[in-house]
Amino acid sequence: MSQVVFTKTNMLTDAITHYCPGCGHGIVHRLVAESIEELGMNDRAVGISPVGCAVFAYRYFNCDNQVALHGRAPAVATGIKRVSPEAIVFTYQGDGDLASIGNAEVNHAAARGEKFVTILVNNGIYGMTGGQMAPTTLIGQKATTSPQGRSVERAGFPMKVAEMIATHEGVQFCERVAVNNTANILKAKKAIKKAFQNQVDGKGFNFIEVLSTCPTNWGLDAIESMKWVEEKMIPYYPLGVLKDKDQEAK
Amino acid sequence: MPHIKVDAEICKGCGLCVRACPKKILRLSPTVLNQKGYNPAECVDQSQCTACRSCALTCPDVAITVYKD
Numbered sequence: 379m380s381q382v383v384f385t386k387t388n389m390l391t392d393a394i395t396h397y398c399p400g401c402g403h404g405i406v407h408r409l410v411a412e413s414i415e416e417l418g419m420n421d422r423a424v425g426i427s428p429v430g431c432a433v434f435a436y437r438y439f440n441c442d443n444q445v446a447l448h449g450r451a452p453a454v455a456t457g458i459k460r461v462s463p464e465a466i467v468f469t470y471q472g473d474g475d476l477a478s479i480g481n482a483e484v485n486h487a488a489a490r491g492e493k494f495v496t497i498l499v500n501n502g503i504y505g506m507t508g509g510q511m512a513p514t515t516l517i518g519q520k521a522t523t524s525p526q527g528r529s530v531e532r533a534g535f536p537m538k539v540a541e542m543i544a545t546h547e548g549v550q551f552c553e554r555v556a557v558n559n560t561a562n563i564l565k566a567k568k569a570i571k572k573a574f575q576n577q578v579d580g581k582g583f584n585f586i587e588v589l590s591t592c593p594t595n596w597g598l599d600a601i602e603s604m605k606w607v608e609e610k611m612i613p614y615y616p617l618g619v620l621k622d623k624d625q626e627a628k
Numbered sequence: 629m630p631h632i633k634v635d636a637e638i639c640k641g642c643g644l645c646v647r648a649c650p651k652k653i654l655r656l657s658p659t660v661l662n663q664k665g666y667n668p669a670e671c672v673d674q675s676q677c678t679a680c681r682s683c684a685l686t687c688p689d690v691a692i693t694v695y696k697d
Contacts, residue, residue, distance in 0.1 A: 380631075384684040384694035395689060399666065400642030404688025560648050560682045593642075600642035 389415045389423070393437050400600020402590030403431060405557045406499055406566075407438055410468065413571040414441070417578055419466045424458055426451040428480075430472035431505040449480020452487035455494045466577055467494035474504040477513040477539050484543065484585075491548025491582035495573045498539060498585070501592040502611065509595030513537040516614055521595070536614065540587040544620035550582035552621040556589035558607040562617070569619075581623070589615055630679035630696050634669050638691035641666035645683035645692060651676045654683060 389411035397403045414423045423441035427433055429448040436443030442465075446454040451469035459467045476484050476498050484496060503521055504510040511521040511528055514536050518527040528536075544552040551573055555566035566588055573584035589611050591603035598606060619625075634645075639662065646654045646669060653676050656667045669691075671677065684692040 380695040381697050382693060383679050383696045384681045384692070386690045386693075390690060394638055397688065399640035399688075400644055401688055404690070405686070408688075408690050560685050563685050600644050601647050604644065604647070 387412045387415045389420055389440050391438055391440050395438055396434055397431065398594045400591065400593045400603060401431070402501065402557045402588070403499060405563060406470075406497065406588050406590060407435065409557075409563070409567045409570050410470065410497060411439060412567065413574045414466065416571065417466075417574055419574070419578065422464060422466045424462070424465045424467045426455045426458070426467070426469040428469070428471040428475040430475045432470055432472060432499065433506070435470050449475050449478070450483050451475070451480065452483040452492070452496060455496075456487055456490070456492045459492060459494045463493075466574065468574070469494065469496045471496065471498055472505065473498065473500040473502065473514040473539070474507075474510075474512045477537050481513075485546070488543050488546040488549050488583045488585065491546075491550075493577055493580060493582055495570075495577050495584045495586070497570065498587040499590045500539070500587055500615070501590045502536070503592050503595050505592045505595055509592070514539070516610055519610075538615060540585065540615075540620050543585045546583070548583050549621050550576050550584050550623050551619075552585045553619045554587040554589065554615060554617050556607055556612060556617055558589065558591075558604040558612075565617075587615075589617075629675070630677045630694075631674040632671055632677055632679075632683060632695070633693045634671070635691045635693075636660060636662050636668035636670075638689050639666060639668035640664070640689055641668055642688065643669070644686045644688065645669050648682040648686040650680060650682060651678065653677065
C-alpha cells in the first residue's frame with residue numbers, strides 16, 4: 379500500500395484555477411490553505427478576496443469568503459474580526475490592490491494592530507487589467523504604461539511595502555518571502571504559518587509580502603519568470619523578517 | 629516504491645516541476661494534450677523518484693501527488 383507524502387489540502391477546492399500557467403498565485407494559495415489546515419482552523423477561517431487576479435480566490439479556498447472593494451480588504455477584515463473575534467481572518471491582496479489604491483487601508487489596519495493576517499502577493503505589475511505599471515514595478519521594468527521601462531523622473535521609485543508596514547507599532551510580525559524556488563517556498567510556508575499562528579494566539583497585525591511572478595504580463599515563460607524574481611526582484615526587495623515582536627521581547 | 633502521479637487535466641504545462649526535480653526525470657509530454665490544450669508533465673522514470681516532493685511543492689496548480697513505498 380502506497381503511503382501518500384504529498385497531496386492537495388482540503389482547504390483548497392477542486393476547482394481548476396483561472397491563473398495563467400506558472401503563475402505564483404497558485405503556490406501562495408496552497409501555502410495559505412495548508413497553514414490554516416495544519417493549525418486546525420478550517421472551520422474558523424474567513425478569507426477576504428481583493429480586486430485583481432486573485433478576485434476569484436473565494437472559488438479556491440474551502441472556507442467563508444468575502445470579496446472587498448478595490449484595496450479595501452483590510453477594512454472589511456477589520457469589521458469581520460471585530461464582530462467575530464473567534465474567526466481566523468486573512469486578506470489576500472496583490473500589489474496593485476494593496477500598494478496603490480489600498481495603501482491607506484492596510485497602513486491604518488497595521489497602525490491599529492488589527493488581529494488578522496494580510497498576504498501581499500507582489501509581482502511588480504497589474505496582472506488582471508493587462509500589465510500596467512504598479513507602485514512596485516521595478517526601475518527600468520517594461521509595462522504597458524511604461525513601454526520604455528519605468529523611469530525615476532516620471533514615476534519615482536518602487537514602493538517597499540513590507541518595510542513601510544514594519545514601521546507601525548501595531549505590527550506583530552512582518553516578513554518578505556519569495557516563491558521562486560523550492561527552498562524559498564518552504565521558507566514562505568514557515569512565515570505564513572507563523573503569521574496564522576500569531577493570529578490564533580491573539581497577537582496583532584501580521585503581514586507577509588510574497589515575491590511572485592506574472593509570466594504573461596512580463597512576457598516570459600514560467601521558468602524565466604522565476605529566474606527574473608531571483609535576479610531582479612530579490613536584490614531590490616530583500617527577503618527576511620522585518621519585524622517580529624516575539625524576538626524583540628526576548 | 630516512491631513515485632508521483634500528475635493529474636493531466638489540472639496540469640497547465642508550465643514546466644516548473646521539470647526545473648525543480650533534482651533527478652531530472654520529469655518532462656512535458658511531447659504527445660499528450662489535455663482538454664485545455666496544454667502538454668502536461670509526466671515522469672519518464674518512476675524508479676528514480678525519491679519522493680522528495682520538490683515537484684509538488686513547486687506546482688502552482690497542486691496537480692501532483694507524491695507517494696512513498
